[in-house]
Amino acid sequence: MHCHATHSTTLTEPKTGRPAPSETDLEPRIAKLFDPRQPVRHVLPDHSILLQGEPADTLYQIVSGTVRCCTFSEDGVRQIFRFAGAGDYLGFADFETWHFTAEAVDHVILRAVPRPRAEAAIAQNPSLQVALRAMMVRGLAARERHMFMLAYMPAEDRLYRFLTDLAARRGASGFTVLPMKRRDIADHIGLTFETVSRGFSSLKRKRAIEMRGNDRFRIHSDDLLLAA
Amino acid sequence: MHCHATHSTTLTEPKTGRPAPSETDLEPRIAKLFDPRQPVRHVLPDHSILLQGEPADTLYQIVSGTVRCCTFSEDGVRQIFRFAGAGDYLGFADFETWHFTAEAVDHVILRAVPRPRAEAAIAQNPSLQVALRAMMVRGLAARERHMFMLAYMPAEDRLYRFLTDLAARRGASGFTVLPMKRRDIADHIGLTFETVSRGFSSLKRKRAIEMRGNDRFRIHSDDLLLAA
DNA sequence: CGTATCATTGATGGGGCTCAACACGCGTGG
């Protein structure tokens, strides 16, 4: 029983990507861990930021750019379980070694903080702990939502939801930049890049999306979509 | 590019379900939140423990039995993102309202603690916070592992891995009880119950598993499996 | 024995993977 409506299902999330009220208040407490002026790291497209299995001795905040967080199976299949963007954090889901690999999709700028210092600050700051737990709760729910997509949604719906979620996170109306390649999208939503490409074509054909070049898109209103 | 070997891929987890050393030390601290003698709740098979959307005013520890944690899409499709068993906890991934529904698979016995009391205890106990964060980290990794399965593994491999993981969690060698129905398994690994059933038959035929009735199974060694 | 629930097995069709060809932009170097 697949999801008929292309724009289907948000499960029960408040709305896509909208942080809970508590989150809005608490997020700055996490950001304070990072010195807003100091150590900044630049990473070029397709270069790795951190490697699965290596010591997780640093935490990062993404200043700008897009990061793909992925794991590789023994036979080299890549699974991107998350795209992280400006304002997101890397490293709070590990203690000793990284359980995933992070790579730059485009030019990425990071702020870094050594783990010992961060952990010490966390230990002394109860409201920071609450903020962290809230962040991880959102991470759990996001992964469950993604699991549902992988298990039950047909190809085109997966792509449509990926695009709407991305546009919602970027916030601004109008065209949204699509920093990643078709292959990256495919490895994220569990398809081949050919199927992703067909999905783009199909969505364009039925006026669900509009594209400028192949790295900018815009979602059309649901009303238009229903007419198709 | 599917996973050829039936016993394939653990990604990079230490080993199935084995808690990290830190976890072994810290887990009792979470357990201490629950009074080992007092308020116990019994839930009959297929009855609900907590409902998506309702206030999350209680935390639970599972004393015995198996719980399915699931979400429902608008059109009624069920996704079981986790089976929780004896020793597992429910409720640390929410603050105000439940983001999922928990139902008893078999007869379930729970210990409960009111959230305000638990949160107060957490706020005052730093090492408990560390334990909680470790638990949530494991939850994140488990969901990512599951995402990989849903995205890339063929039906039979999914079932085989589900069974091996279950047997590993139960620990004891010999036959393992399978508390849930085919339909539950299907909704967990993203298949239909018919395909799950065919998977059982196929695994039996090639001597990968052995069954006693249809609710007890045993995994055969990989050596035997390779010979098939 | 009749009924209900669950599991198994078969037949059929379709969605997406695979293999393959082609289009397009962009760089380099003749």
Place this chain on the structure above:
DNA sequence: CCACGCGTGTTGAGCCCCATCAATGATACG
């Protein structure tokens, strides 16, 4: 300037795995 290669994206043809629909067993319970 055009040729050529290369990376990326699109489109087509064919096939296979799994969802779907359907029928038959198996077991428990009245």
